[in-house]
Amino acid sequence: MRITMIGSGYVGLVSGACFADFGHDVCCVDKDQGKIDLLLQGVMPIFEPGLEELVARNVAAGRLRFTTDLPEGVRDAEAVFIAVGTPSRRGDGHADLSYVYAAAEEIGRSLTGFTVIVDKSTVPVGTGDEVERIIREANPEADFAVTSNPEFLREGAAIDDFKRPDRIVIGSDDPRALAVLRQVYRPLYLNKSPIVEMSRRAAELTKYAGNAFLATKITFINEIADLCEKVGADVQDVARGIGLDKRIGDKFLHAGPGYGGSCFPKDTLALLKTADDFEAPQRIVETVAAVNDHRKRAMGRKVIAAMGGDVRGKTVAVLGLTFKPNTDDMRDSPAIAVIQTLQDAGATVRAYDPEGMEQAKQVLDTVVYCEGAYQTMEGADALAIVTEWDAFRALDLRRVKSLLTEPVIVDLRNVYPRDMVEEAGFTYYAVGR
Numbered sequence: 099m100r101i102t103m104i105g106s107g108y109v110g111l112v113s114g115a116c117f118a119d120f121g122h123d124v125c126c127v128d129k130d131q132g133k134i135d136l137l138l139q140g141v142m143p144i145f146e147p148g149l150e151e152l153v154a155r156n157v158a159a160g161r162l163r164f165t166t167d168l169p170e171g172v173r174d175a176e177a178v179f180i181a182v183g184t185p186s187r188r189g190d191g192h193a194d195l196s197y198v199y200a201a202a203e204e205i206g207r208s209l210t211g212f213t214v215i216v217d218k219s220t221v222p223v224g225t226g227d228e229v230e231r232i233i234r235e236a237n238p239e240a241d242f243a244v245t246s247n248p249e250f251l252r253e254g255a256a257i258d259d260f261k262r263p264d265r266i267v268i269g270s271d272d273p274r275a276l277a278v279l280r281q282v283y284r285p286l287y288l289n290k291s292p293i294v295e296m297s298r299r300a301a302e303l304t305k306y307a308g309n310a311f312l313a314t315k316i317t318f319i320n321e322i323a324d325l326c327e328k329v330g331a332d333v334q335d336v337a338r339g340i341g342l343d344k345r346i347g348d349k350f351l352h353a354g355p356g357y358g359g360s361c362f363p364k365d366t367l368a369l370l371k372t373a374d375d376f377e378a379p380q381r382i383v384e385t386v387a388a389v390n391d392h393r394k395r396a397m398g399r400k401v402i403a404a405m406g407g408d409v410r411g412k413t414v415a416v417l418g419l420t421f422k423p424n425t426d427d428m429r430d431s432p433a434i435a436v437i438q439t440l441q442d443a444g445a446t447v448r449a450y451d452p453e454g455m456e457q458a459k460q461v462l463d464t465v466v467y468c469e470g471a472y473q474t475m476e477g478a479d480a481l482a483i484v485t486e487w488d489a490f491r492a493l494d495l496r497r498v499k500s501l502l503t504e505p506v507i508v509d510l511r512n513v514y515p516r517d518m519v520e521e522a523g524f525t526y527y528a529v530g531r
């Protein structure tokens with residue numbers, strides 16, 4: 099199959115490289131010349147485990163190429179994926195679809211024979227209709243079908259998620275388009291991955307409903323964690339106790355500082371906008387978004403309380419800045435609100451993150467950035483673990499104690515056993531335990 103990805107960002111690049119690995123002939127297009135130049139030199143514009151090797155292997159095999167020339171990429175393609183960004187529009191929280199629509203128009207002008215246009219970007223219900231209209235208007239003669247095929251890739255595990263998905267969702271009623279997409283995903287059909295074919299609108303909504311549900315699950319356990327603290331129970335026991343019920347499932351029940359990232363905060367808001375437009379209120383999701391927002395700053399106050407309630411003139415060592423480990427992504431990271439709360443209360447923040455420091459500097463410019471975990475703690479009055487990178491799971495507690503002026507650890511990701519930390523002489527605060 100000849101496949102073209104429009105947009106070589108996170109989703110486009112991972113998906114394009116994986117499709118090439120399936121044996122397809124893939125062209126990744128991006129408007130950003132700098133990004134394409136880097137890719138042509140084998141440099142990845144994002145950090146994702148395994149991606150560099152995957153790209154190199156498929157470029158060497160002649161199955162994967164990069165260009166800024168969209169018409170050239172689209173001309174002979176059998177399937178054109180739209181994988182451009184859909185950020186939250188400033189002001190109203192609606193998904194900003196201008197990149198999707200611009201791509202649609204340009205694709206429309208470049209189409210030759212029958213082509214399947216596949217929307218992989220996360221877009222509100224009904225966007226497929228508009229993409230279809232735009233292409234038709236740009237090229238009334240074109241022979242095409244617009245389908246929806248949302249992605250469910252987790253950052254840090256994206257390649258594995260692509261190749262061993264829980265499910266593939268394909269939204270189309272067009273038999274010719276379905277035939278093409280079945281070829282595109284042939285290796286996954288062959289290994290019996292569950293593939294769900296449905297209407298385009300159902301596929302568009304599935305993506306939002308899935309992310310909103312996961313955000314709800316996290317927020318639910320976070321509130322149970324707060325209750326655990328009050329009643330003297332351990333939220334990890336409760337999570338395990340309920341998670342073994344197959345109807346509930348044990349995933350996404352880790353209590354923490356609230357969810358962040360490029361998807362959950364943005365997608366829950368976009369779902370609420372769609373709910374508004376169609377007059378079908380989603381009160382649960384509305385509450386989830388509000389509770390999560392509130393929680394991030396509350397976690398900053400938790401650190402302040404652990405330090406005796408007044409942090410003026412004090413220093414906090416923060417380990418972990420990205421919204422989760424194994425990414426350099428700072429978008430909507432809880433660390434931002436935690437750190438701002440500490441700084442607003444008068445604390446100095448020293449911080450370290452294995453991959454996210456460059457991105458962090460864009461949003462948090464008054465933090466003292468350090469070279470490593472231990473350097474961060476030098477002279478600090480407490481340690482706060484905000485993102486659970488593996489490197490922070492086995493700290494030398496004796497060394498930590500010698501570096502901090504007060505032996506206080508606030509573990510917002512529950513990575514340490516309480517006994518161990520207390521035996522080492524620390525006052526230990528965790529979430530829901």
Ligand code: UDX
Nearest residue numbers: 249250251252253350351352354357358359361421422
């Ligand atoms: C998510 C979805 O998982 C993925 O299917 C979708 O396509 C994109 O959004 P991602 O944003 O990469 O992926 O991260 P994910 O691993 O889902 O974590 C999201 C946030 O929730 C992180 O801030 C994480 O720390 C937090 N989280 C996750 C918890 O606080 N507790 C949990 O139990 C799970």
